[in-house]
Amino acid sequence: MALAWSRVVPRAAGAGSPLLLVSGAAAGLLTLLAVVGPWLTPYEADATDVLAASQGPGAQHWLGTDSLGRDILSRALAGARLSFAGPALVVLISAVLGTALALFSAWHGGWVDRACNRLLNVMFAVPGILVAVLSSAVFGAGFWAPVLALGLVYAPYMARVVRSVAVRERHRGYVESLQLAGMSPLRIGLRHLLPNVFPILLAQATYGFGTALADFAAVSFLGLGIQPPEAEWGVMVAEGRSELLDGAVQQSLVAGTLIVVTVVAFNVLGAQLAGGRR
Amino acid sequence: MRRTIGAVSGALATIVAASFVIYAGLSVAPGDPVARILGPRATDEARAAVRAQLGLDDPLLERYWHWLTAALQGDLGRSLTYRQEVAGLLGPRLETTLMLVAMAASLVLVVGVAVGVAGGVARRGRPVVAGLVALGVAVPSFVAANLLIGVFAVQLGWFPTYGAGDGFWDKMWHLTLPAVALSIGYGAYVAQLTSAAVEEESGKEYVETSRGRGIPAGIIVRRHVLRNAALPVLTASGLAVAGLVSGTLIVEQAFGVDGIGALLVQSVSSKDYDVVTAVSLLIVIVFVVMTTMIDVVQVALDPRERAGT
Numbered sequence: 001m002a003l004a005w006s007r008v009v010p011r012a013a014g015a016g017s018p019l020l021l022v023s024g025a026a027a028g029l030l031t032l033l034a035v036v037g038p039w040l041t042p043y044e045a046d047a048t049d050v051l052a053a054s055q056g057p058g059a060q061h062w063l064g065t066d067s068l069g070r071d072i073l074s075r076a077l078a079g080a081r082l083s084f085a086g087p088a089l090v091v092l093i094s095a096v097l098g099t100a101l102a103l104f105s106a107w108h109g110g111w112v113d114r115a116c117n118r119l120l121n122v123m124f125a126v127p128g129i130l131v132a133v134l135s136s137a138v139f140g141a142g143f144w145a146p147v148l149a150l151g152l153v154y155a156p157y158m159a160r161v162v163r164s165v166a167v168r169e170r171h172r173g174y175v176e177s178l179q180l181a182g183m184s185p186l187r188i189g190l191r192h193l194l195p196n197v198f199p200i201l202l203a204q205a206t207y208g209f210g211t212a213l214a215d216f217a218a219v220s221f222l223g224l225g226i227q228p229p230e231a232e233w234g235v236m237v238a239e240g241r242s243e244l245l246d247g248a249v250q251q252s253l254v255a256g257t258l259i260v261v262t263v264v265a266f267n268v269l270g271a272q273l274a275g276g277r278r
Numbered sequence: 279m280r281r282t283i284g285a286v287s288g289a290l291a292t293i294v295a296a297s298f299v300i301y302a303g304l305s306v307a308p309g310d311p312v313a314r315i316l317g318p319r320a321t322d323e324a325r326a327a328v329r330a331q332l333g334l335d336d337p338l339l340e341r342y343w344h345w346l347t348a349a350l351q352g353d354l355g356r357s358l359t360y361r362q363e364v365a366g367l368l369g370p371r372l373e374t375t376l377m378l379v380a381m382a383a384s385l386v387l388v389v390g391v392a393v394g395v396a397g398g399v400a401r402r403g404r405p406v407v408a409g410l411v412a413l414g415v416a417v418p419s420f421v422a423a424n425l426l427i428g429v430f431a432v433q434l435g436w437f438p439t440y441g442a443g444d445g446f447w448d449k450m451w452h453l454t455l456p457a458v459a460l461s462i463g464y465g466a467y468v469a470q471l472t473s474a475a476v477e478e479e480s481g482k483e484y485v486e487t488s489r490g491r492g493i494p495a496g497i498i499v500r501r502h503v504l505r506n507a508a509l510p511v512l513t514a515s516g517l518a519v520a521g522l523v524s525g526t527l528i529v530e531q532a533f534g535v536d537g538i539g540a541l542l543v544q545s546v547s548s549k550d551y552d553v554v555t556a557v558s559l560l561i562v563i564v565f566v567v568m569t570t571m572i573d574v575v576q577v578a579l580d581p582r583e584r585a586g587t
Contacts, residue, residue: 122292127524130561134300137546137554138307214418218528221420222543237420241532244428245439252428256421263416 020272026265027206034084037077045078045231046070054248064250067243072236072254079231080258086147086225087212091205093151098158099201103189105159106166120156128153128215136224143226146219154208161204165197200274207270210263217259233259282574289570296562297349300555301342309549314358345555355552359545364556368538372560374442375526375537377449381457382464383519390465390518391511394472398480398507399499407473414466419525422459423532430455440534456533460525464518471514475507509580513572520568523561 038045042062049069057064063073105116128150135149136142169175170193178188217234219225226232228239233255240252312320312328320328333341345355354364397407431439443452479485480503488498526539534540538557545553 122288122295126296127521127561127565129527130524130558133527133543133546134303134554134558137549137551138303140308141547210416214416218418218420222528222531224543224546234420237424241424241427244424244432247432249428252421252424256424259418259421260413260416263418264412267416268412 017272017275019268023265023268023272026261027269030080030262030265031084033077034080037080041071041074041077043071043074045074046229047074054243054246056250063254064248066239066251067246067248072251075231075236076233076254076258079233079236079255082143082226082230083213083217083233083258083262086143086216087150087209089147090150090154090212090216091209093148094154094158094208095201095205097151097155098160099162099194099197101155102159102162102166102197103193106163106170106193107185107189109167109170116159120159123153123156126153129218132215132219133222133224136219141224141227146216146225150212150215154212157208158201158204161200162197165200166193169193169196203270203274205270206266206273210266210270213266214259214263281577285570285573289566292566293559293563296566297346297559298342300558300562301345302338304551304555305338305341307549307551309551311358311551314549349556349559354556357545357550357553359548359550359553364552367541367553368556368560371536371538371541374449374453374535375523375530375539378453378456378460378526378530378535378537379519379522381450381453382460382522382525385457385461386465386468386518386522387515389461390468391472391515393465394469394511395476395499395504397469397473398476399503404473404477407469411466411470411473414462415470417462419459419463419529420532422462423456423529426455426459427533442535442537453535456529456535459532460522460529464521464525468511468514468518472507472511475510476503479503479507509576512579513576516568516572516575520565520572523564523568 047070049065051069052061052065053069054067055061055065055069061071061073063071063076065071066075101116101120105113131153132146132149136145139145139148175188175192178192179185216225217232217237220232220234221238223238226235228235236251236255237259240249240255243249243251311332312325312334315328316324329335333344336344348355352365354368356362357364357367360367393407393410397404397411427439431437437455438452441452443449480499485498485503488502489495524539526537527543528539529535530537530540531543538560542554542557542561545551545557
């Protein structure tokens with residue numbers, strides 16, 4: 001891990017990119033918020049206060065309250081954890097599946113590689129949000145149905161970038177030497193190929209995190225992911241939707257801004273990390 | 279030609295495979311259709327009769343085969359919620375959804391390509407376009423939906439907040455904000471790829487040479503750069519339009535438009551699985567047909583692709 005970071009960061013930072021620093025700082029800060037956010041809430045996230053319903057920003061409630069009088073800042077902070085945990089697992093699942101498939105197909109080459117490529121092409125053709133919705137139909141609405149579905153749908157994107165690097169590494173001399181020295185393919189793959197594909201995997205995972213966060217929130221927005229009254233940003237956008245008609249924009253605005261800022265931060269960071277190698 | 283046949287047969291195989299996966303997946307989904315039809319107080323004999331009538335005790339492959347042959351003849355089953363043939367539910371909703379997709383697609387193509395060309399040609403405009411694209415890609419349609427409703431429907435009152443409307447013009451008026459929300463993400467994606475393609479083409483040697491010979495910039499761009507950059511733009515646009523179809527799931531729900539996207543989401547919530555199967559398969563078919571068409575058109579337009587096969 002430390003090795004991989006030391007390889008990724010200097011190269012991009014050497015290009016003198018303030019974008020890398022800004023997006024990295026923003027992504028880091030938001031991730032920190034997702035971890036500690038639930039402990040920083042000024043109010044209980046699901047404590048209702050009907051007398052203080054639908055207030056604008058003020059001294060009592062910095063970002064205002066929703067139609068049930070819940071503190072929006074508290075809900076946004078508490079919801080950060082679920083909003084991040086979903087896409088983080090999506091990225092982890094897709095990275096493991098995608099890397100395994102890529103290393104396997106790059107190692108064997110020939111018809112195995114071609115068959116894997118065909119499979120990937122078919123999987124690319126599947127719209128992610130549709131699979132997530134169908135997954136909720138089969139496994140029931142909740143946290144895991146969209147996470148598993150999106151993890152599967154995102155795997156081809158991981159596999160594609162990893163395979164391109166893995167194929168190149170596969171034909172290097174050191175791999176052949178290790179093979180001749182009697183090292184098992186699995187060990188070569190894990191000990192030697194994996195560290196070499198790690199930088200590009202990390203860049204793709206960072207990029208994918210932003211998209212996954214938006215998709216996960218979308219499923220919750222549709223009512224098929226995280227269920228209210230649980231706080232999550234997609235749920236908050238959905239609840240803010242009905243408050244709009246009464247002219248109360250604060251909940252939509254806060255949750256929407258958090259989603260957009262997070263997606264921009266991770267997208268830009270991912271592109272910066274990948275910069276120079278694509 | 280061989281590649282075209284390959285693409286078409288691949289598409290058919292994908293559709294059949296998708297239909298089986300969807301059918302098999304939903305057949306193990308929770309919920310008891312018999313209880314939905316008969317209500318909670320039915321006798322065991324009545325339940326057994328309905329189970330037999332629906333063929334629920336047959337093996338999966340046999341049920342799938344029954345469903346497939348019926349579907350090919352236009353019988354997509356019955357909706358438990360609407361107490362109506364699924365095929366009858368689809369017709370009017372499909373019309374609404376197609377109109378929404380057509381409006382969003384025009385926005386994606388016109389605005390996306392225009393912004394992309396501007397960013398690719400004008401060097402000084404590049405950072406502005408790059409910023410717009412980064413923001414556009416990152417704004418999910420359901421967030422954009424709330425923003426548009428809040429500003430243009432509630433504050434300004436220019437557009438309705440809800441529904442799909444009746445008649446052509448009323449419908450178009452109702453679907454304007456949904457089309458804008460739907461088109462932002464894919465519009466930014468098309469702008470990004472167009473900008474990159476135009477930029478790459480403008481940097482080529484022949485463009486420099488033409489410029490050196492004093493040919494006006496407008497003519498170079500129109501006659502050469504745009505034509506050569508057209509293929510990647512076409513591919514991106516096709517993928518974007520295909521993606522719009524599944525994007526209707528979210529946008530129709532956000533704007534209360536009763537198209538097939540919203541129908542699918544509601545049917546998942548109400549465990550109305552015949553409808554879920556039919557609509558999701560319909561979306562997969564549209565998606566696969568679109569991507570196959572891109573593949574085929576690409577081969578037809580690009581001699582290099584033709585020669586390569």
